[in-house]
Amino acid sequence: MPKSQSLHDLLPHLACSECQQPQRLSIESAPTDQAEEWQTLLREQARPEHQIICGSCDRTYPITADGIPILWSRVLEQTFDSLDNDVNGVDPTEQDVKAANIQVYDQISDAYDTEGVHADEVTRSRLVNAYCEATNSRVGTHVDVGCGAGNVLQFFADVIDGPKIGMDVSLSGLRAVRRKGFQTVLGDAEKLPFPEGSLGLVTASSVLHHLFRPDRLMQQAHHALSTGGVFLTDFDPNGRAAQWGWLALQLYALRRPVYQMLSLGRRRVFHGSEQVQTWNAVAEFHNKPGEGFDIGELQAAIMTAGFELHRLFPHNCRDASVNRGSFVKPSPRHLLVQALSGRNPFSRHNSDTLLTVSVKPAAVPVMQPDGQISPAAKRQIQELFAEGRSGLQELTEPREPQDGDVVRAA
Ligand SMILES: [Zn+2]
Incomplete structure (x- = not known):
């Protein structure tokens, strides 16, 4: 049983995501109704047969039929539960961001060679x-x-x-x-x-x-x-x-499709579907x-x-x-x-x-x-x-003075 052997090797390195207590996880068979619920949540072909139980807080986690432990946080579990809902692209919540990442990365694995x-x-x-x-x-x-x-x-x-x-x-x-x-x-x-x-x-x-x-x-x-x-x-x-100037932003607004074509990689995969573009924008939460x-x-x-x-x-x-x-x-x-x-x-x-x-x-x-x-x-x-400790230890080139800079005498 190489797969379950490998999970037994992995288990000592894991902890309950809820209480994070060490050495408290064990494997047991999953009750059928719970396993069916998890199968639906995870959109799995096969029903999880086993679960992980935390000996400290009693929380249980599914193990996929092929042996991958699902140690999700409560928020992530709820996100899987509401994955069919639309993602709010304007003012995304934590769950929206998580859902967008799940959708985008599931698709990337299928549609694009990462x-x-x-x-x-x-x-x-x-x-x-x-x-x-x-x-x-x-x-x-x-x-x-x-x-x-x-x-x-x-x-x-x-x-x-x-x-x-x-x-x-x-x-x-x-x-x-x-x-x-x-x-x-x-x-x-x-x-x-x-x-x-x-x-x-x-x-x-x-x-x-x-x-x-x-x-x-x-x-x-x-x-x-x-x-x-x-x-x-x-x-x-x-x-x-990322602080684009006015001119760059104007061009971005006018010619967004051109910029998207210029940006290499996975964005190309997603042309066509507005929903997928929303997912991608929300998944790239701090990158715009x-x-x-x-x-x-x-x-x-x-x-x-x-x-x-x-x-x-x-x-x-x-x-x-x-x-x-x-x-x-x-x-x-x-x-x-x-x-x-x-x-x-x-x-x-x-x-x-x-x-x-x-x-x-x-x-x-x-x-x-x-x-x-x-x-x-x-x-x-x-x-x-400490003043002057910028963290940019590689910045040896002098910075150009800018408007608004105060020049101080020594
Ligand atoms: Zn726990």
Whole structure:
């Protein structure tokens, strides 16, 4: 029974997404009525035969007939329950965003070969370099959140020795990842099904901007990582580059179909259906003109979650360098938008996407027994508020003065 053997291997690395207590999950057969309900919710061909039960809070979770554990949060379970409802494209709720991601990624796995998306050697070397620079550890459990086709798991397969787990909201995606030999779990990126302090590496490539509350993933990753563990994100839109100028926006409004044709990749698949375009727009929740991630706010969010930010690295997609080497040119589309917005498209500051590498530090006691704030905590607070610590350690080029800048005498 290789499949159930593999689930028994995986189980000790998982936790109830509700209470996140370690070592409390066990497998039993699922009651028929419950199993039928789950089969409908998950749109599965086969009925789940087994379930996982949490010994701490008694919550039960389905296991698909082919052995994939469904450790969804309550919100994600409710989302599956209302997947037939229309998604609100104007003012989406958390469930709308989750539903859009499920719909889009189920379709991508069927209609489009995601192998090619971010699967290149350039992306691999950037991610692996970033990890190896942040830690000397090469042992630990690797969880890839939003694993898609499993590219990032493959990147790290020979880098870290330990269990390799792909997590996603799309069952068809997870099945593709499993065929590549990785463990899989269906779960919610905002409520991770892993015990506290159990992981060595959490990666999330092209994920933060798909989440209703990206800060929750940062907090959950911090909780699930062991001390010294690494949290690595990539391919989230740079908010600065996403602030399109008036001219770019006018062209976008007038010639949206042209821009969509210019944008490579999966959007092409979805031409034709208005519903699918809404799904895609809602799934790309923080990725549209005027949105994206402000570098300072992203840095603050990561540090607020408890991480030491090792690096925040703006780059264009084909830029392999992390701390050295050449900076690649922007794509034609990015070049056009930045130029129309009056910005230098060749400046790293204006590049289209952001990578972050963070390390979970040893816990710092804030108060000493004598009631004083500990020196280590003081140092962290000072670092957090230190003027001039931009987090953009690669920004060596001087910034052009802009209107509204106050020039101060020394
Ligand atoms: Zn529980």
